[in-house]
Amino acid sequence: MFNRRKFLGSSFLASTAWFLRTPDAVITGDDQQPTASGQRNSPLVISTWDFGKAANAGAWEVLSKQGRALDAVEAGVRIPEADPTIHSIGYGGLPDRDGFVTLDACIMDEKSNCGSVMCLEHIVHPISVARLVMEKTPHIVLAGNGALEFALANGFKKENLLTPESEKIWKEWLQSSKYEPVINIENKKYSPGGPLNHDTIGMLALDSAGNLSGACTTSGMAFKMHGRVGDSPIIGAGLFVDNEIGSATSTGVGEEVIRVVGSHLVVEYMRQGLPPGDACRKAVERIVLRDPAKAKGLQVGFLAMRKDGVYGAFCIQKGFTYAVHSATEEKIYESESWFS
Ligand code: ASP
Helix, strand or coil, X not given: CCCHHHHHHHHHHHHHHHHHCXXXXXXXXXXXXXXXXXXXXXXXEEEECCCHHHHXXXXXXXXXXCCCHHHHHHHHHHHHHCCCCCCCCCCCXXXXXXXXXXXXXXXXXXXXXXXXXXXXXXXXXXXXXXXHHHHHCCCCEEEHHHHHHXXXXXXXXXXXXXXXXXXXXXXXHHHHCCCCCCCCCCCCXXXXXXXXXXXXXXXXXXCCCCCEEEEEEECCCCCCCCCCCCCXXXXXCCEEEECCCEXXXXXXXXXXXXXXXXXXXXXXXXXXXXXXXXXXXXXXXXXXXXXXXXXXXXXXXXXXXXXXXXXXXXXXXXXXXXXXXXXXXXXXXXXXXXXX
């Protein structure tokens, strides 16, 4: 019987060679290991929140045909980006306090190639612009007008992303103008005077060739200051992929994730031998212990996938969900949380 404690001990010594072992125990905590021992659980895609289910189905179209994880995550997150009923991503996303819909997105592949756009306006699919930044420029990040000009020069259409419904919500908000991100409100129907909307799609995929990629896209915190950028487009904060070890992504109050470079931290904990759920838990702990009183009022959730397809999550407040799609399951799980 494989002993996790032993696994931790030996993996510290053996460093990155851990995934060559054949763990045969059920990993505790929030880690899911749906395959028989020693097998790689691929292809596989996981993503944040309930809206991840539809996005995963888009990614699965690619993965199930032996496609590349990179293509899968791009195709997957384009689904919520184009959905006007999701007020925290892409088209129909809630604007900043001045009424501008500004989008953040990033993408990363198995070779540590990465691309990002920050504070991008007028483009329905910021993830595809981020991919082009990765593939066609010597840079990793383009922001604001520069990102928009780059998108337009590459054939993207300039569109109005502020839907009548989002505009109505913003105008109602203007009456109070109170900025107060609320915990766990993904994909919930907005009601006047109800909570503000935020929540990001972060997606991680493992393809049949055993390669990892990830994508993350959001309109960020509704009614943020104009120009505010969250964790989502920041490589290492909102998303990180290391093909030798695993990948991670985050959702929740971006400022707290940036402070600890959250997704990179999760991957580094996995490198030290922690299973994905425990790695997410340790990153959450880092945020909570910095300011325990503040943590009572915030939500951050991490989602992680190890190189062999074991995945896990952890969050500060109860209610963070994530969606999983593989050949054997299509499910939404609720993450374990720091506070019950
Ligand atoms: N992390 C996003 C941001 O701070 C929001 C979220 O995922 O809830 O912009």
